[in-house]
Amino acid sequence: MTTISERMQAIRCLIAEAAHDAGRSPGSISLLAVGKAQPAGVLREAYQAGQRAFGESYLQEALDKMATLSDLPLEWHFIGPVQSNKTRLIAGHFAWVHSVDRLKIAQRLAEARPDRQPPLNVCVQVNVSGEPSKRGCLPQETLALAQAVKALPRLRLRGLMAIPAPTSDNARQRLQFARLRELYEVLQREGLEADTLSMGMSDDFQAAIAEGATIIRIGSAIFGPRLSAAA
Numbered sequence: 592m593t594t595i596s597e598r599m600q601a602i603r604c605l606i607a608e609a610a611h612d613a614g615r616s617p618g619s620i621s622l623l624a625v626g627k628a629q630p631a632g633v634l635r636e637a638y639q640a641g642q643r644a645f646g647e648s649y650l651q652e653a654l655d656k657m658a659t660l661s662d663l664p665l666e667w668h669f670i671g672p673v674q675s676n677k678t679r680l681i682a683g684h685f686a687w688v689h690s691v692d693r694l695k696i697a698q699r700l701a702e703a704r705p706d707r708q709p710p711l712n713v714c715v716q717v718n719v720s721g722e723p724s725k726r727g728c729l730p731q732e733t734l735a736l737a738q739a740v741k742a743l744p745r746l747r748l749r750g751l752m753a754i755p756a757p758t759s760d761n762a763r764q765r766l767q768f769a770r771l772r773e774l775y776e777v778l779q780r781e782g783l784e785a786d787t788l789s790m791g792m793s794d795d796f797q798a799a800i801a802e803g804a805t806i807i808r809i810g811s812a813i814f815g816p817r818l819s820a821a822a
């Protein structure tokens with residue numbers, strides 16, 4: 592049986608390989624360990640293997656783990672759907688939110704971010720595949736939403752995030768990630784100083800790195816299958 596530490600080591604090697612193939616420095620890609628539906632104990636193991644940044648999708652589950660792991664200097668990223676009645680707790684407990692997909696949510700996070708904390712790092716989530724069932728703003732809405740986030744106090748616009756439609760076809764994976772990269776380049780041309788492209792999961796992170804991902808969000812490839820089928 593492989594350990595979490597061994598799997599993290601293997602992923603770091605694959606990241607380095609994909610970066611090398613793309614002519615990028617491996618240091619330009621950060622690994623976010625997605626611990627949703629995993630117990631706090633396995634996150635602690637990942638910490639012991641050198642991991643600091645953790646992604647969570649469900650607020651209550653995340654708050655429970657934060658309490659259990661409060662002895663560790665972890666950086667928490669919220670990557671799940673943001674409901675408006677949860678913005679206060681999210682703004683108070685996380686360093687990053689990757690999943691801001693409408694202005695109202697951004698405004699509520701900005702109002703709720705405590706002044707004594709550094710600005711909340713925010714990515715705008717984009718629905719790159721255009722499926723109506725998917726979360727995220729539409730590609731054509733992205734620039735306006737990013738500009739609005741940038742103008743809000745206590746938030747720091749970092750860039751864009753997407754969860755493309757799953758496909759095992761590498762060319763299709765690349766195409767969807769390329770769409771997000773093109774929108775990211777628009778933000779940069781417009782002077783928004785974005786530095787983050789949050790894209791790529793266990794099954795497609797190599798394609799995401801090839802298209803410029805700066806944060807990849809990896810769950811099952813580190814922690815194994817999730818305990819809860821719903822997650």
Ligand SMILES: *Cc1c(COP(=O)(O)O)cnc(C)c1O
Nearest residue numbers: 625648670792793808809810811
């Ligand atoms: C669950 C999840 C991940 C990780 O997915 P894996 O396929 O397990 O790597 C990444 N990003 C988001 C937004 C998720 O919900």
